[in-house]
Amino acid sequence: MADYAWPPAGKRGLIGKSISRLDGPAKASGRAKYTYDVKLPETLYGKMVLSPYAHAKIVRIDTSEAEGMPGVRAVQPMKEPGQEVLWAGQEVVALAAETEDQAIDAARKVKIQYEPLPHFVMDTEPTAAGANTRKLAEQVDGNPDQGFGQAEVTHEGTYGSAVINHCCLEAHGQVAQWEGESLIVHASTQNVSGIGGELARGLKIPAGNVTILTPVMGGGFGSKFGGDTWGLACAQLAKKANRPVKMMLERDQEQIGAGSRPSIYAKVKVGAKKDGTLTAWASESWGTGGPQPSGNPNLPYVVRPPDRRRVHTAVLTNTGPARAWRAPNHPQMCLITMAALEDLAADLQMDPLQFFLKNLSFTDRPEVYRAELEKAAELVDWKRKWHPRGDKTPGPIKHGLGLSIHTWGGGGHPSTCNCTIHPDGSVEVSLGSQDLGTGTRTVIAIVAAETLGLPLESVKVNIGDSRYPPSGASGGSTTVGGVSSSTRRAATNALNELLAKVAPSLGMSPEQLEATGGRVQVRGDATKGMTWQQACAKLGTAPITATGQRVAGARDELISSGVGGAQMAEVTVDAETGVVRMEKLVAVQDCGLIVDVKTAESQVYGGCIMGVCYALYEEKIMDQQTGRCLNADMEFYKLAGIGDIGEIVVHMMTGPGYDERGVIGLGEPPVVSPGAAISNAVANAIGVRVPTIPLTPDRVLAALEKGGKG
């Protein structure tokens, strides 16, 4: 059996170095062609007609006038009379026309008669939500009553995170093109190998007839796993018109219906002894993920005293459905837990850093968190800058520090890789995977080149095409584990075949050979061997293709799962205006063996910045009167700009204790803690808790006015 293990630290030529992403030049020069940029000859433009009602029954759909509009080539109902729409913005009819403007004109002429039904769009407490709730069974661990009995101090508070959007810059959408009975879909998707089958089912054609192409894509964050109703409608329009159809969501539709993160709020009671040791936790949580229940939080988060009780109620609303949002549920659970714990520490008049260090035995990996908290404290200068709750400095500008810790699984999704070595020495690795901007393409090239002892540019990476061997969807930080394992295996297998061909000419056995520095040679002896090209020439005319597989759930020495991570935020708050300003966010993160330091650090920077966005600015605002979203755009749905994020300091935990764990995914963990760390920093600055994020000026001023009471 082949040895697939990663090379030891001293023998890594590329793994663990800081390497620029391979598709960087194409992206930074505008050459990269995204789905939104695909323009096939004779392409029609698709648009959808959306429900203006948050909840209604469709009585009649009349498309006759629209069909007669200039340029219209196909009309496709997406709903039938008698069916209900469940949110304002749900798709009812799609049509395709020669130009985008003609399609918009025609969409206005579609007549749909609705019978409006009562709607509910607010994520209020369950008691105020009437019948729109689903209470889940209470979960009890240990003996919470006994735990609270042992508590010398208890703290009660309410904490929560508003509904936010994915806000992908490249809207959801696709270009669909038929060739006879086969369908080619250029799709902005996180799931190249997966959505073809879903579309085929809807179209009632064999799954093998559908090809998905996604060479690059403009952001997903968990919202682009499915073929989607618009994907199906786009293919149907293309079939009817016998022309390619491009249908990308408009920005308002993207914000309303293409993905949101559920809100989660909780009333928390937490108890501890006077020395700070936690004794018990109890929480009643609620939140909305749209028409279906979602977001059941497993509270408390990371720091889990054995005696605890939790119950969750889903509030059902007529809003666009939730989709997985980078680290599903974790940022919300993290905020609720870390805020409650820091409030308890404040009641105990303890430094929260000491309080957390004291309770690390209630986490899964106390030593990792200890090291990470200590490193973060050093980088933010906690010892010097931290003060007890409430900055007593005169004047309106208050300064504060806050901390948080988090976790994520990672692991590796199923992945199959083909590695082909050509007789001319060129190498290709092919996987039906996708690069969301995380650096997947670069990581694959690094692993293959490292394995074959070649420079990075010698390896051609083929991804973003469902005709390559299947790879999992990019979700849950499972891609880097999946593709690095399958690529390492495929490249090792291909190399072993090559060494077997070459060995006789060197009078050696294949096991005595290695590929390193662009040569195939006797292990440790550069004088006995040949160049890579000379070795490959021995293949004659037939290339080698070997397969490597990462099998779901199998033990895999190349990868692992489960990471920690600590973050500390430094803010200033203007107590007169309520404006929170980021000064610094320190992120200390482990993720096992890092393949590419540059893109890994970018993941952490990105997670932190996304975290600043949802901590301070992002919120999907609904109006109960009309049932509509009030900020389905990018001027009132706020993202942080380049000047809003303060300084971000990233420290990756590497070396012994981390590297030997193998590769672990990194996309999710760094986005989990910022909300909690920033909320804690604001509480430390102004002396009262702002219960809900985003920490907008109105919320900060309301909390100050209330003075922490209630």
Added chain:
Amino acid sequence: MSKRDEPRKEKRGLGRRDFVKLVSGTSAAVSAGVLTDADLLGAQTAARGKMSGPGAVPMALRVNGQQRQVTLEPRVTLLDVLRDSLNLTGAKKVCDRGTCGACTVIMDGKPIYSCTMLAIEAAMSGASIETIEGLVSEGELHVVSSAFVQNDAQQCGFCTPGFVMAAKAYIDAHPSPTYQQVQRSLGGNLCRCGTYMGVRRAVVEAAMKMKGGRS
């Protein structure tokens, strides 16, 4: 030859000058300080010979140093004509209403949001439009693009071309920006993946290299 001396292209639509001329003819209304519907209709009728649309009309755009002829409805934006008619897809459509900067191009040296300018407006002004495709010379990456690559100032890359163009226009106008100035000055472009740290470093680095005479 200064711009003023250039032979003016025939102007389409009801220009400000035409409007004033027409209005001064309807002296009664002007003296009353009120324009009636009939006055406006009269003004429009008088100008009809020069009105554009709603059907497609020919227009000429100066893009990346080339004159490009297109025939489009006057309602088409500059962004759409670049992307859909001229196959210059570097500028991206994201917010489509002048908020995010993904559609940034440079017009007569100034960065603009091409989603909020009509193509016909750009054509009539005779302005010189530079898109990210125009930055590549002889296949070599522009210094700003190259700095974005080196500093990993991009992830999904959808905001990147707009950011690069905004950064280039900024550096052209401010050759020696500090890190802090960059933070304050590039707020017109939004990124969702969170690449701002790399962008700050890239812009400062590119500015330093451009002073070295490469661009």
